[in-house]
Amino acid sequence: MSKCLVCQNEISPFISFGKMPLANGFLTQDQFKEEYFFEMKVAHCSKCNMVQLTEQPTKELMFNEHYAFYSGTSRAMDQHFEQFAQHVISDYINSDNPFVVEIGSNDGIMLKNFKKANIRHLGIEPSENVAAVARGNGINTISKFFNKELAEEIIKEYGKADAFLAANVMCHIPYMHSVVDGIKTLLKPNGIVMFEDPYWGDVIEKVSYDQIYDEHVFLFSVQSIKYLFEQHDMEVVDVEPQETHGGSMRYVIAHKGARKISENVHKQIKKEIALGLHLPETYVTFKKNCEASRDKLKSILVQLKNEGKRVVGYAATSKSTTILNYCDIGSDLIEFICDTTPIKQGKYSPGKHVPIKPYEEFKKDYPDYALLFAYNHAKEILAKEEEFKKMNKKWIMYVPKIGIK
Numbered sequence: 001m002s003k004c005l006v007c008q009n010e011i012s013p014f015i016s017f018g019k020m021p022l023a024n025g026f027l028t029q030d031q032f033k034e035e036y037f038f039e040m041k042v043a044h045c046s047k048c049n050m051v052q053l054t055e056q057p058t059k060e061l062m063f064n065e066h067y068a069f070y071s072g073t074s075r076a077m078d079q080h081f082e083q084f085a086q087h088v089i090s091d092y093i094n095s096d097n098p099f100v101v102e103i104g105s106n107d108g109i110m111l112k113n114f115k116k117a118n119i120r121h122l123g124i125e126p127s128e129n130v131a132a133v134a135r136g137n138g139i140n141t142i143s144k145f146f147n148k149e150l151a152e153e154i155i156k157e158y159g160k161a162d163a164f165l166a167a168n169v170m171c172h173i174p175y176m177h178s179v180v181d182g183i184k185t186l187l188k189p190n191g192i193v194m195f196e197d198p199y200w201g202d203v204i205e206k207v208s209y210d211q212i213y214d215e216h217v218f219l220f221s222v223q224s225i226k227y228l229f230e231q232h233d234m235e236v237v238d239v240e241p242q243e244t245h246g247g248s249m250r251y252v253i254a255h256k257g258a259r260k261i262s263e264n265v266h267k268q269i270k271k272e273i274a275l276g277l278h279l280p281e282t283y284v285t286f287k288k289n290c291e292a293s294r295d296k297l298k299s300i301l302v303q304l305k306n307e308g309k310r311v312v313g314y315a316a317t318s319k320s321t322t323i324l325n326y327c328d329i330g331s332d333l334i335e336f337i338c339d340t341t342p343i344k345q346g347k348y349s350p351g352k353h354v355p356i357k358p359y360e361e362f363k364k365d366y367p368d369y370a371l372l373f374a375y376n377h378a379k380e381i382l383a384k385e386e387e388f389k390k391m392n393k394k395w396i397m398y399v400p401k402i403g404i405k
Contacts, residue, residue, distance in 0.1 A: 002043065002054040004043075004047065004048060004050060004052070005050070005052055005174050005176065005217070005218075006045065006048045006050045006052075006176065006224070006227065006228050006231075007045060007047050007048040007050075009045050009046065009047040009048065011043040011044070011045050011046075011052075011054070012043060013041035013042055013043045013054055014042060014043060014280075014283040014284070014286070014287060015041070015042050015283070015286070015287045015290060016039060016040065016041045016042075017040040017041075017042075017209075017212065017322065017325070017326045018039065018040065018325070018326065019037045019038070019039055019040075019325070019351075020037060020038060020039070020040040020213070020214060020321070020322070020325055020326075020351065021035055021036060021321065021325065021350035021351040022036055022057060022214055022321075022350055023213035023214050023215055023318035023319075023321040024215070024321075024350075025350040026316065026343075026344045026347040026348065026349065026356060027347055027348055027350065027353075028346075028347055028348070029348065032348075032353060035350070035351070036057065037351070038055050038056070038057055038214070039055060040053065040055070040212070040213070040214070040322075041053065041055060042054070042212060042219075044280075044283050045224075046278075046280070048224055048227040048228070049221055049223040049224040049227065049277065049278055050218060050220075050224040050227070050228070051200050051218065051219040051220075051224070052217055052218050052219070053212075053214075053216070053217045056174055056214060056217045057214050075380065076377060076379075076380045077109065077244070078109060080242075080244055081109045081110040081113065081167065082113050084110060084165075084167065084194075085110055085113035085114060085117075086113065088100070088163050088165065088192075088194060089113075089114070089119070092162070092163055092194070092252075093119070093162050093163060095162055095188070097120065098119055098120065098162040098163075099119075099120045099121070099122075099158050099159055099160070099161050099162055100114050100119055100120070100121045100122075100162060100163045100164075100165065101121070101122050101154065101161045101163070101164050101165070102121070102122075102124065102164075102166060102167075103124045103146045103164075103166050103169055103170075103179075104124070104125060104126075104166055104167070104168070104169030104172070105123030105124060105125045105131075105134060105141060106125060106127075106130050106134070107130050107133040107134050108123060108133070108137050108139035108141065110167060111123050111134070111139045111140075112137060112139060115138060115139060115140075120140075120158065121139070121140055122140050122141070122142065122154065122158060123139055123140065123142070124141075124142055124144060124145075124146050124150070125141055125142075125143060126143060126144060126145050127143070128143045146179055146182055147175070147178045147181070147182050148178060148181040148182040148185055149182075150182060151181075151182035151183070151185040151186040152185060154186060155185070155186060160186060160187065160188045160191065161186050161187055161188060161191055162188055162191050162192075163191060163192055163193075163194060164183050164186060164187055164193045164194075165193075165194050165195060166194075166195035166196075167195065167196050167197075168196065168197055168198070168245060168248075169195065169197075170195050170197055170218075170220070171197040171198065171215075171216050171217065171218045171219065171220055172215045172216065172217060173217070173218075174217045174218075176218070176228060177231070177232075180229060180231075180232045180234070181232065183232075183234075184233070184234060184255070187255065189255060189258060190254070190255075190259070191254070191255075192237075192252055192253065192254050192259070193234070193254070194251070194252050194253075195250070195251055196240075196242055196244070196248045196249060196250035196251070197218075197220050197248060198211045198216065198219065198220075198245050198246070198248050199220065199221070199241070199242075199247050199248050199249040200219040200220060200221045200277065201221060201247075201249075201271065201272055201275055201277060202246065202247025202248075203219060203247070204275060204282065204286055205247075205275070205400075206246065206247060206400040207286070207289045207290060207293050207399070208246050208247065208399045208400070209286075209290045209293070209322065209326070210319035210320070210323050210398075210399070211246065211319065212322060213318050213319065213321055213322045215318065220249065221272050221277050222236065222239055222249065222251070222265065222269050222272060223269055223272055223277065223278070225251050225253075226265075226269075229253050230256075233255065233256045234253050234254065234255055235253065235254065235256050235257075235261065236251055236252070236253055236261070236265050237252050237253065237254050237259045237260065237262060237265070238251075238252035238261075238262040238264055238265065239251055239252070239262075239264050239265055239268045240252070240264070241268075244376065245376045246375060246376040246399060249268075290326075293402060294326055294327045296402045297323070297327055297329075297396075297398050297402050298327050298328065298329065298333075300396060300402065300404070301329060301333040301334070301371075301396075304368070304369060305332070305333055309367075309368040309369060310335060310367035310368045310369070311333065311334045311335065311367055311368065311369045311370070311371060311396070312335050312337070312338060312362060312367040312369075312370055312371070313334045313336065313337030313338070313354065313370070313371045313373055314337070314338060314362065314370045314371065314372050314373060314374065314381070314395075315337070315338070315339055315372070315373045315374035315377075315381075316337045316338075316339040316341070316344050316349060316356045316373070317373045317374050319373055319376075320349065320373035321349065321351060323398070324349055324352040324354065325351040325352060328352075329352060329354075330352040330353070330354060331352070331353065331354045331355065334354060334371055335355075335367065336354060336355040336356065336357045336361065337349060337354055337355070337356050337357070337373070338356075338357055338358065338359045338361055339358075339359065340358075344356045345357065345358050366388055366391055368393060368394070369394050369396050370385075370388065370393065370394075370395055370396065371395075371396045372395050372396065372397055375397060375398070378397070382395070
């Protein structure tokens, strides 16, 4: 038994994905022998409804100067964060000389929109290599981990914040009470917190278990976020479902009583109850669905190999690490994974050690099939790869259903 990271209730795993490496731990051959693994087990807390990993690598192992994810590489995400920023500016900021803080600000993909609007801003990005990219683009960024102590330092230098933002970051942080303490301290009386993360309801419905990896210590629902913030006299005042990352939820949070609670919050909680996110049997079914999905994907790849077909992975994502390792897919079944991120090219995938090659290798000699690991960008990718389809080549998809397209 473990203790829930949010409420200290005793929890036990409903599924284990087995030994997992760091999701973004792309490595060279000489690093194979020293590669880090942990057992990736997931539990649901019956008291606060938080879904969480029962073991996670240290934050320094996951987020450091070698971090291999840059947000700015996707045009679709660039547009998404521009809209996110505009939403904050037009609907929530109305003070003189406003100040906006974002944690996990990466390469500044969101904050550049506040810079453009001449709004004071501060990015807090612990991975020094991506923070350096943001600073190079004129985004005010520091490389630290956020907590109450840092919040107090920020107030001394900049004053309190009108908005505290995060995108695909909050679910990474196991010491969440320390972060929420910091937010409460930093936020103006009428300020708002707005963050979005992969949504557990979508993971259940789509069996998108690849949303579960080392960095995602939590998989949030509205009920679990409501419980967490209420412990700190804050409340969820609105929720906005998003299509990003295969299904996300955006949460708007304020000091208790500061803002009216939207009907959207009540509606979403009703949906979660109908979906059975609070029921033990939901998690038994999810485990069975994960196992069925794993077995079907592996059998398709084995069959294609037996038919002499060439299969290549498309996009070396964090999600692909869970898929490759849980499904036991190696370079015997997919030749290589193509990716446009220079820091990943010439390296090998975590755990299964599939070669990562530049995108140009994919274009140079199309395989018969491409296994799409970045399914959350499927619309953007399929539009870009019309030539691949015209040549009668096919995509292998695994969310929301496994099949060939």
